[in-house]
Amino acid sequence: xxxxxxxxxxxxxxxxxxxxxxxxxxxxxxxxxxxxxxxxxxxxxxxxxxxxxxxxxxxxxxxxxxxxxxxxxxxxxxxxxxxxxxxxxxxxxxxxxxxxxxxxxxxxxxxxxxxxxxxxxxxxxxxxxxxxxxxxxxxxxxxxxxxxxxxxxxxxxxxxxxxxxxxxxxxxxxxxxxx
Amino acid sequence: xxxxxxxxxxxxxxxxxxxxxxxxxxxxxxxxxxxxxxxxxxxxxxxxxxxxxxxxxxxxxxxxxxxxxxxxxxxxxxxxxxxxxxxxxxxxxxxxxxxxxxxxxxxxxxxxxxxxxxx
Numbered sequence: 560x561x562x563x564x565x566x567x568x569x570x571x572x573x574x575x576x577x578x579x580x581x582x583x584x585x586x587x588x589x590x591x592x593x594x595x596x597x598x599x600x601x602x603x604x605x606x607x608x609x610x611x612x613x614x615x616x617x618x619x620x621x622x623x624x625x626x627x628x629x630x631x632x633x634x635x636x637x638x639x640x641x642x643x644x645x646x647x648x649x650x651x652x653x654x655x656x657x658x659x660x661x662x663x664x665x666x667x668x669x670x671x672x673x674x675x676x677x678x679x680x681x682x683x684x685x686x687x688x689x690x691x692x693x694x695x696x697x698x699x700x701x702x703x704x705x706x707x708x709x710x711x712x713x714x715x716x717x718x719x720x721x722x723x724x725x726x727x728x729x730x731x732x733x734x735x736x737x738x
Numbered sequence: 739x740x741x742x743x744x745x746x747x748x749x750x751x752x753x754x755x756x757x758x759x760x761x762x763x764x765x766x767x768x769x770x771x772x773x774x775x776x777x778x779x780x781x782x783x784x785x786x787x788x789x790x791x792x793x794x795x796x797x798x799x800x801x802x803x804x805x806x807x808x809x810x811x812x813x814x815x816x817x818x819x820x821x822x823x824x825x826x827x828x829x830x831x832x833x834x835x836x837x838x839x840x841x842x843x844x845x846x847x848x849x850x851x852x853x854x855x856x857x
Contacts, residue, residue, distance in 0.1 A: 568741040586741050592749050616779060620741055689754045 567620035567655075569721075572610055572645060573713035574625075574638050579606050580710025583617050584718050590690045591617065595710045603641045607648055614652050622649045623717045626658035657721055661713070664720035676705075680712040691715065745806035749778040751796035766791050783807070816849035 566586055573580040578598040583591040598605045614622070627634055627642035634642075642658075649656035665674045668682045677698055684691045696706030752762055752774075759771025759778070766788065768774075776782040777792075784792065793800045801808040823842045829835040 566740045585743070590750060591744060591747060593753065617744065618741075690750070693756050 568617060569621040569623055569657075569718045570610075570613055570617060570619035571623040571714040571717040572606075573710050573717060574606060574641050575705075575707070575710045575713075576635075577707060578602070578710070579609070580708075580712070580714040581610075581613060582711065582714040582718070583613070583619065584715075590687055590715070593690065593711050593715060595707050597707065603637060603644055606641055607644050610645060610648060611652070614648075614654065619654060621655045621657055622652075623657050623659060623721060625661050625717065628658070659717050659720040661717070661720070664716035667719060668716055676709055676712070679716055680709065683712050683715050687715070743805040743809055745780045745783075746777065746804045747798075748774075748792060748796075748803065751792070751798055751803060752778070755796065757795075762795060765795055812849055812852060816846065819845045819849070 568586060568591070569584045571582045571584070575595075578596045580593075580595045582593045585591045596606075596609055598609070610622075622645065624642060624645050625634070627639045646656055665679055668674070668679045670678075677696075680691075680695050684695050691712070694708050694711060696708050699705060752759070757765075759774040761771075762774050763769065763771045766774075773782070777784050777788075789800055789804065793803055796803060819842050823839070823846065826835060826838050826842060829838075
């Protein structure tokens with residue numbers, strides 16, 4: 560199942576407290592790879608290393624991350640630092656970096672700004688039933704930790720926010736159009 | 739400039755079925771998933787037999803499963819078909835050479851159609 564068309568392969572990264580989720584979306588909107596990576600020690604350095612491996616493997620033209628500079632940024636200091644490190648990684652790898660507002664993804668997929676992560680995940684599972692259908696976590700109760708698989712859905716949702724036109728291009732290769 | 743398709747889509751095929759590399763290796767009659775990992779990370783190209791086995795397990799046509807390789811071969815064959823068309827154009831007209839010209843033209847037309855379609 561595909562979503563939107565793009566001229567570029569996109570790698571989306573969604574960092575979490577336990578590691579990061581990633582998604583590789585092909586130019587025809589199909590998911591080429593997706594997953595959640597758990598990291599125990601030196602989280603930022605290891606995440607950058609793992610993302611570099613993904614870049615080397617899939618050679619994406621665009622790296623998509625959350626806009627950590629967005630106001631109000633509710634992410635921890637470590638995650639904001641990781642965002643900076645990923646910006647540098649994109650620049651050193653010669654790929655475009657696009658930061659998106661995660662609320663834009665929620666608005667688009669969940670229908671409104673206050674849509675829950677669960678409803679966004681369910682919507683994404685409808686869009687990609689074969690790929691993500693079996694990965695939807697059980698509905699979270701207040702005493703439960705967030706399921707690690709939610710990071711995959713967050714990563715998949717990020718490029719869809721770009722498609723809705725709500726994005727900020729912070730770095731772009733000369734003459735390269737982000738369409 | 740559009741991105742070329744990946745050499746293969748074995749990893750997404752496997753993840754769609756929620757199978758591990760070891761499980762795919764087992765289905766193929768192999769011991770461990772290391773070889774599967776090599777194929778998925780594009781460091782080795784599978785043999786014809788292994789490629790067919792992937793097609794059977796994932797239920798996907800080989801031209802989609804090995805899209806990048808398919809695209810490269812199609813491009814190379816299309817280039818050579820142009821040379822062949824030039825060569826056969828000088829042959830004397832006979833039923834056989836007519837058939838040959840038609841085959842080459844059809845090959846080029848198919849390649850042109852495939853190029854126009856979004857991958």
